[in-house]
Amino acid sequence: MENSKKASFFKQVYRVVGAIPPGRVLTYGQIATLVGAPYLARQVGWAMHGCPLGLPWQRVVGAGGRLLTRSPNPPGGSLQQRQLLEQEGVLFVGERVDMSRHQFVPSKGFLKNRKRSFPGPQ
DNA sequence: GCCATGGCTAGTA
């Protein structure tokens, strides 16, 4: 991917992450689709390595509600992610987020129309 | 649990 395009891809990813409400989650694939590159789910994962402080990184999960984070980034890996999500009232089924209850389904054009963003920890 | 997949980077876009 071209450099300028890559930069905007990252920025768009962070913008989407900042717009996930508390208690809701988005998958890597959903985010890739929302920024117009449905096949770049893995690159969303890479972008999350460089997730700026203050974004609710814990609200990004794998397909089916799987938690895929590994220490040391974030420090506590999936365990810390689960704790942060549970603090917002997110329920789990086994090791997975209960997606039927918590998957965020953005309205069309939600990025353009959103009134606010939703900060994470830190 | 396995494998096809995209991009190529290890700092913070």
Add this chain to the structure above:
DNA sequence: GCCATGGCTAGTA
């Protein structure tokens, strides 16, 4: 080769 992804065979009571 590496990875914070996603989708899900085939044989079967």
